[in-house]
Amino acid sequence: MxxxxxxxxxxxxxxxxxxxxxxxxxxxxxxxxxxxxxxxxxxxxxxxxxxxxxxxxxxxxxxxxxxxxxxxxxxxxxxxxxxxxxxxxxxxxxxxxxxxxxxxxxxxxxxxxxxxxxxxxxxxxxxxxxxxxxxxxxxxxxxxxxxxxxxxxxxxxxxxxxxxxxxxxxxxxxxxxxxxxxxxxxxxxxxxxxxxxxxxxxxxxxxxxxxxxxxxxxxxxxxxxxxxxxxxxxxxxxxxxxxxxxxxxxxxxxxxxxxxxxxxxxxxxxxxxxxxxxxxxxxxxxxxxxxxxxxxxxxxxxxxxxxxxxxxxPAERRNLLTLKAELTRNGQDCRLDLSHIPESAERILVLTPQGQRVLLLRSDPHWQAVQEVCPHLDISLADGHFDGKNIHCPAHGVSFRTNDGKSACKLLKLQTWKTTEEDGWLHLIA
Ligand code: FES
Ligand SMILES: [Fe+2]
Incomplete structure (x- = not known):
């Protein structure tokens, strides 16, 4: 042939x-x-x-x-x-x-x-x-x-x-x-x-x-x-x-x-x-x-x-670890107990007390935190490829910088959180 x-x-x-x-x-x-x-x-x-x-x-x-x-x-x-x-x-x-x-x-x-x-x-x-x-x-x-x-x-x-x-x-x-x-x-x-x-x-x-x-x-x-x-x-x-x-x-x-x-x-x-x-x-x-x-x-x-x-x-389905965060003492930000995060976890869906869905992406040695859904058609970004700096939407490919949420289109931007680790807690700061 x-x-x-x-x-x-x-x-x-x-x-x-x-x-x-x-x-x-x-x-x-x-x-x-x-x-x-x-x-x-x-x-x-x-x-x-x-x-x-x-x-x-x-x-x-x-x-x-x-x-x-x-x-x-x-x-x-x-x-x-x-x-x-x-x-x-x-x-x-x-x-x-x-x-x-x-x-x-x-x-x-x-x-x-x-x-x-x-x-x-x-x-x-x-x-x-x-x-x-x-x-x-x-x-x-x-x-x-x-x-x-x-x-x-x-x-x-x-x-x-x-x-x-x-x-x-x-x-x-x-x-x-x-x-x-x-x-x-x-x-x-x-x-x-x-x-x-x-x-x-x-x-x-x-x-x-x-x-x-x-x-x-x-x-x-x-x-x-x-x-x-x-x-x-x-x-x-x-x-x-x-x-x-x-x-x-x-x-x-x-x-x-x-x-x-x-x-x-x-x-x-x-x-x-x-x-x-x-x-x-x-x-x-x-x-x-x-x-x-x-x-x-x-x-x-x-x-x-x-x-x-x-x-x-058959392709493998993703089993996305979902964790609930709790409010910090300042009442605005939230935090996760680091002992609940397995070492092998690469991405985690976090449900915040304020009702938001946050996608945590491991970017060694830290975590990046962005809103879980794409602002284009509200499709979950959890299945998208993460190259360490950008998450690529699994639906229509738009890539978002995970440090500031920006994409090539000014209409499409992700909310991001700053992450810090302290005393066994991972803090998400809006
Ligand atoms: S839903 Fe993300 S680019 Fe279309
Ligand atoms: Fe086609």
Missing amino acids: NPLLHSMLEHGAYTVLSDFEQQTEITALARELIIDAVSSLQGERAASAVRKNGLETLHLHLPASQIGALRDRVMVQLRPRLLGFACAVGRGLLGIEEEFFVDDYTILRVNYPYEAALNADHSSENPGIGRVDPNTRNQSSSTQRRDPVYAPKEYHRHTPPASWAHGPHKDTWTGHSRDGINLWWAISRVSKENSMIFYPGTFKKSYEVDPRSLYLAQGFPLPAPRKMALHEGEMLIFNPELLHATHLNTTPHTRIALSARINPRQPRFNPNCFYAREFWHSSTDLEAGRTDAIRQFARAEHFEASEKVPAEQ
Whole structure:
């Protein structure tokens, strides 16, 4: 088997492609189509400003409520090129010899800076929503199912959809096929603070999924995140069964990426997922230039339980030690009896008499103390990676300095406590 394909399928690999066929051409085409769409939606003046100052400034010239219309305009023209390109990657770079499949669902991901997206209205689109062929849309709307438990608006705390970012997940949790290989193409520059995030070591491990968000359930400690900065035109190719997420865009720049998916064999779906991406293009059709020919792999007839793929190791759940603190004599701060803290403990949840939840992180030889939940969506930071100076939110990757609680975004800051040890007590000073 082709070594890249083998490493993708067997080891859940991810890699950056910096120089590939059609790279310059399609990156430039995507850029021009976006600028043309701005011109029709907002006028020539806005379009020239984007042309001059870069796609990273798109949020200054196009309201978030028009991102959906921009995607419609761009994708209708870009889709045949993107499908053909994905097919060429499968055949050439990945060396797939048999017939394979390219997902009809392609995404133009337009992520506005978080602060700007928060001002968008509630009719704005989630940046992770893609487009399908108009024929597919008609076909699928007649059979559309709705998961009664899935509640993305609650997970996102009713913020405008334009500000949403993906929590950690594997793609089969959300209805994508098994054995998928994803292409994720940076159309504008990507920084670590608006990138895709990978969690190495999570491939072939099973986790619990939160059915309300279809993201990783709380309670699973995450390894150090790999935040993938990319130059304009670079592409990630990866196995989406490695846990991955989107970094909340805490930069002042719009980030634009294109994505497509290849399946080296007939698509099969996770029976535990309510949804399935059933519509595909075969390499035979695409190589013959038939970009509008669709094949449907009906969910009910194409299940594959995870047992049929190589054995998965269950991931360990975190058992977070929880201790109650008591008030100190000054009546404002609180303290913990150090003899209650085992030497092996690395992080502890402290419940204060004032009703706060404090996360203690061991940073030898001392402890750092921060509020337990992330100010973005109130998700516990206890599962996030701590590098000794920063805690990385396990949901959308924002990193907070544990000494002063600051992040790259001025809207997102943690409360911190000073810690001192005295006479067998650990004092938390607000
Ligand atoms: S960054 Fe989103 S919940 Fe923390
Ligand atoms: Fe994904």
